Amino acid sequence: MLLQVRNLRCGYGSLEVVHGVSLHVAAGEIVGLLGANGAGKSSLLKAMVGLLPAWAGSICLEGRQTRGQPAWRCISNSLVLVPEGKMIFADMTVRENLLMGGYHNPDRNLQLELVLQRYPRLAERLHQLGGTLSGGEQQMLALARALMARPKILLLDEPSMGLAPRLVEEMFAEILKMKDLGVTVLLVEQNAMATLRIADRAYVMETGEITLEGQAADLLHNPEVKRAYLGAAGREGWEG
Amino acid sequence: MDPGNLALQYFLSGITKGSIYAVVAIGFNLIYSATGVLNFAQGEFVMLGGMVAVTLAQFVPLPVAVAGAILAVAVVGCLLELLFFRKLRHHSILHLIIITIGLSIVIQEAALHLWDEKVRSLPYFTGNEISSVRVFGAAISPQVLWVLGAVGVSVAGLHVFLRYTLKGRAMRACSSNPEAAMLAGINISNMRTLAFGLSAGLGALAGCVISPITMTHYEMGGGLAIKGFAAAILGGLGNPMAAVVGGLLVGVLEAASVRYLPAAYNDVSAFAMLLLVVFVRPHGLFGAPAGAQVREH
Ligand SMILES: Nc1ncnc2c1ncn2[C@@H]1O[C@H](COP(=O)(O)OP(=O)(O)OP(=O)(O)O)[C@@H](O)[C@H]1O
Ligand SMILES: [Mg+2]
Numbered sequence: 001m002l003l004q005v006r007n008l009r010c011g012y013g014s015l016e017v018v019h020g021v022s023l024h025v026a027a028g029e030i031v032g033l034l035g036a037n038g039a040g041k042s043s044l045l046k047a048m049v050g051l052l053p054a055w056a057g058s059i060c061l062e063g064r065q066t067r068g069q070p071a072w073r074c075i076s077n078s079l080v081l082v083p084e085g086k087m088i089f090a091d092m093t094v095r096e097n098l099l100m101g102g103y104h105n106p107d108r109n110l111q112l113e114l115v116l117q118r119y120p121r122l123a124e125r126l127h128q129l130g131g132t133l134s135g136g137e138q139q140m141l142a143l144a145r146a147l148m149a150r151p152k153i154l155l156l157d158e159p160s161m162g163l164a165p166r167l168v169e170e171m172f173a174e175i176l177k178m179k180d181l182g183v184t185v186l187l188v189e190q191n192a193m194a195t196l197r198i199a200d201r202a203y204v205m206e207t208g209e210i211t212l213e214g215q216a217a218d219l220l221h222n223p224e225v226k227r228a229y230l231g232a233a234g235r236e237g238w239e240g
Numbered sequence: 241m242d243p244g245n246l247a248l249q250y251f252l253s254g255i256t257k258g259s260i261y262a263v264v265a266i267g268f269n270l271i272y273s274a275t276g277v278l279n280f281a282q283g284e285f286v287m288l289g290g291m292v293a294v295t296l297a298q299f300v301p302l303p304v305a306v307a308g309a310i311l312a313v314a315v316v317g318c319l320l321e322l323l324f325f326r327k328l329r330h331h332s333i334l335h336l337i338i339i340t341i342g343l344s345i346v347i348q349e350a351a352l353h354l355w356d357e358k359v360r361s362l363p364y365f366t367g368n369e370i371s372s373v374r375v376f377g378a379a380i381s382p383q384v385l386w387v388l389g390a391v392g393v394s395v396a397g398l399h400v401f402l403r404y405t406l407k408g409r410a411m412r413a414c415s416s417n418p419e420a421a422m423l424a425g426i427n428i429s430n431m432r433t434l435a436f437g438l439s440a441g442l443g444a445l446a447g448c449v450i451s452p453i454t455m456t457h458y459e460m461g462g463g464l465a466i467k468g469f470a471a472a473i474l475g476g477l478g479n480p481m482a483a484v485v486g487g488l489l490v491g492v493l494e495a496a497s498v499r500y501l502p503a504a505y506n507d508v509s510a511f512a513m514l515l516l517v518v519f520v521r522p523h524g525l526f527g528a529p530a531g532a533q534v535r536e537h
Contacts, residue, residue, distance in 0.1 A: 070422075072425050087423075088420065090416060096409050099409065100410065100424045103425045103426055104425045149424070
């Protein structure tokens with residue numbers, strides 16, 4: 001198993017927001033993690049990479065325990081988190097942003113060529129400051145930067161957030177293409193329908209717990225998934 | 241001497257002192273960008289640089305003494321980060337700033353005990369106190385050229401480091417977005433240590449080159465910290481290169497006030513400038529209005 005999380009608990013201060021979550025991702029899969037606002041999806045991802053201390057449980061990457069490692073070590077385990085929101089280096093150029101993504105990759109210049117072939121729109125803007133890119137371009141930069149590390153597994157936290165519908169479609173197509181690159185994906189999304197269409201399997205998280213899991217194709221027709229959303233997020237996530 | 245030349249003389253002396261303020265201001269910036277802390281012990285690095293070099297120069301040739309002082313003070317800077325700021329990371333920024341003020345007092349006292357209250361100085365790097373070179377008709381000490389040269393080269397070096405090397409870019413990444421930097425695999429704790437080491441080493445270099453002109457004294461750091469701070473604020477925090485302009489401006493302004501105002505106002509100019517900037521343009525001459533450089537963790 002590429003990534004195996006067991007009974008993970010974490011939170012803020014004395015407030016626990018993830019109450020013992022277990023999930024696993026096999027190499028080559030795209031796995032969705034769905035859930036309404038505040039379910040604890042981002043917190044779970046942060047705990048998985050070490051940005052947030054895990055209070056209990058275990059996190060195994062290719063059989064090695066990584067719980068307790070500082071966040072900057074994660075990348076050397078070939079696990080890269082693309083966090084929620086615009087987490088690029090705003091006052092550095094696109095090229096510098098990408099190079100930072102390859103900080104631990106000795107072949108970062110070669111990788112830069114490959115990534116730029118993949119994202120010609122970034123190639124046109126190499127010397128523009130990251131902060132001056134449009135929202136969609138910034139999201140693309142964040143993804144491209146993650147690829148600079150040649151990760152085995154990508155954790156994507158709401159990559160479609162704030163994008164126009166056409167760009168959302170592009171983003172999902174892009175994520176699906178990760179399969180060709182041999183990159184495994186754990187995808188956190190509000191956009192349940194689109195996620196279930198490209199994912200192999202998915203988990204549904206509600207208030208800090210996994211309440212449903214299964215093959216994406218099955219979940220697509222499972223009324224329970226819809227219910228999980230209607231509770232907090234309304235119908236948007238379902239129909240978007 | 242005609243008035244034009246005299247003015248030039250004052251201007252050059254302002255630039256000379258200003259370049260030292262610039263170095264202190266760069267130190268403020270480096271540490272601020274990496275940690276969010278304003279390090280008021282910054283002036284002590286300049287003092288320590290001079291002190292250590294004067295002591296070493298009794299045993300080894302001058303260039304070796306200067307190099308040794310820079311290295312030793314850089315190590316002191318790294319140790320301060322490791323011993324205090326790394327441990328106290330989770331305290332509020334205000335606490336940490338107060339700690340830097342405490343540290344500056346401790347370092348001064350330590351210097352007083354380690355050395356004494358005597359004023360000392362390094363020998364002139366070339367020539368002596370009466371040799372002079374003529375620049376545009378003004379007679380200046382060759383040491384002034386050493387100061388300007390050393391500061392110029394180190395500022396340029398720093399610029400190249402921050403812009404074009406992987407480590408330097410990583411340092412900027414840490415100040416731009418610490419969380420994203422961590423996720424890119426950058427050990428931001430070590431980057432903070434490096435920032436302290438760099439600031440301390442640069443300060444020490446300034447302390448060595450200025451020593452023949454302004455002398456070295458255990459108490460000199462406090463005033464330098466304030467003026468360097470004024471320079472950093474003037475340039476706009478978060479931008480080391482703007483700090484150079486800020487430093488030179490503070491130096492020239494100070495020289496002008498020496499020339500045109502009663503002696504009692506000498507130190508006031510820097511503070512007046514500081515206050516003016518804080519009221520009129522709080523983000524400095526070159527800074528961005530919203531202080532987005534550092535987020536606390
Ligand atoms: N830094 C923080 N300090 C305290 N509480 C937090 C913090 N970040 C998140 N929380 C709380 O933890 C809970 C889970 O938040 P989290 O961001 O993990 O949810 P999420 O599933 O990612 O939601 P969304 O879909 O809106 O991004 C929420 O109740 C939130 O208020
Ligand atoms: Mg979230």
